[in-house]
Amino acid sequence: MKKLFEGIYSDSKSIYTKNLNKGKKVYGEKIINKNNEEYREWNPYRSKYCAGIKNGLKKNIFFEGCTALYLGSAEGTTVSHISDIVEKNGAIFCVDLSEIAMHKLTKLAEERENIYPILSDAQRIENYKEFLEEKVDALFQDISQRNQAEIFCKNAAFLKKGSYGCLSLKTKSISQSKTKQDILIEEKKILEKEFMIEQILSIEPYEKEHYLILVKKK
Amino acid sequence: MNQREFLRKQMLKKTREQIEEKFAGKEIHIIKAINLLTDLESINNLMTENLNEWKLRQPTGEAEKEFLNLEKNVKNINEQKEKLIEFIEKEMSTEFPNFSTIATPIIGAKLLASAGSKKKLCFAPASTIQVLGAEKALFNHIKHKTRCPKHGHIFNHPLLQRLPKQKRGKAARVIAGKLSIALKQDYFGGENNSKMVFKELEKIIEKISNEPEKIKKPNQPSQKNKPEHRTFTPEERRAFFEKQNKEKTFYKNNKTTNQTTPQNSNNKKTTNKKDFKKFNKFKKFKKFKKRN
């Protein structure tokens, strides 16, 4: 078992995180035991952040004990692994719009102590301002809206200066007719107002029409 | 650390309450039922169409067995549809006594599904109710300045169906107004006077249908610009092509040798395009004639 980043491990084929909630699966993934530790397999086809790591992401924006804001958490597939990474001292604030997805996430939040669910639209930051008085160390966004980049910039208000954020850009939901390269150029302009862009990755074999953008707040 | 734990508990409680509020409402069952009903209708249409075609070919043996099975399924779907309609009518008349009698239960349920929840529907202004169900046209109107939609789901209302096209917009406005009043009555537990209101509404609609029609102004720009439809004679066509070819060569020569008169050639090009459009129309017309 090799250490890729802090909290993320890999063997020859797959990527793993240490299981925080011993003996429990979240979405039917594989669990393996090695050296008295329990590891959960991270499926790149179901999580865009993992696909990014497989394709050579430069930096892991999450670390042990960090507070993170996760926009578009859905059922908590990716969130469960990030919860493994930040461990008990960390906190993940998960924002999602859909009640049905949130229903599953609250069940996950009962088991894992570092998950803080928020049911709200990510565009209306005034809805969850009160919970985020301390600024967060990491920002991740994966929502399929036309103004993804603008939402990301809005939520940058919660991010500490000089810390990292990661945006998964779904080009199909911005425009059906333009090519993804053209869309990327336009969205980059919006992002550059708030951030410095560190890396742009395509996560091609795992997810089509998607980009993963690593940024650092100015 | 303790503070954080407290915060987490609070947040969990709040989201759980929000979710329950969404799920607890009875209207969610109506919304799901009406969505399923529209699905069933489209499935039914598709299946009966294909089955009827198959029936004409007279299936035998193995094919007949399959055919009979499928026919049974279609019958089942029809029964299910009727049951669903009954259920929706019952639920709507208990949840919205005033609204469902004026709007008819099915249209009312469709409006409810478009609005999303009881509260949203009841607090919507009449103008919103009028265009619910025509969202696509409405946003096109806002964005691309196309014509504004006159009616959404209300279009299927029995009172609207009898009217001529020009008067439907006005009538839809009146009905939507009455509907929004009825919704407010239902939400805040008002009395049930829907039958009286419905009769009143019928009278108003009749009055509208008896009004004389507005005469359109004769000189409207849309009619002025209409291209004339006529067929081209072969001579004309030949002349057209000759002219085009000449211009093409002229343009080419000019482009390479003579750059002082770009304006002139430009002008000619635009006229050219117009003519070509006309010709295209002619071609289409010919194809159409051949087919019939």
Ligand SMILES: C[S@@+](CC[C@H](N)C(=O)[O-])C[C@H]1O[C@@H](n2cnc3c(N)ncnc32)[C@H](O)[C@@H]1O
């Ligand atoms: C593709 S899913 C995210 C999947 C997740 N990242 C994972 O890997 O497990 C997108 C989610 O964004 C949510 N969403 C869409 N629009 C939103 C908005 N305006 N605000 C908050 N969440 C939104 C949707 O409810 C959906 O669950």
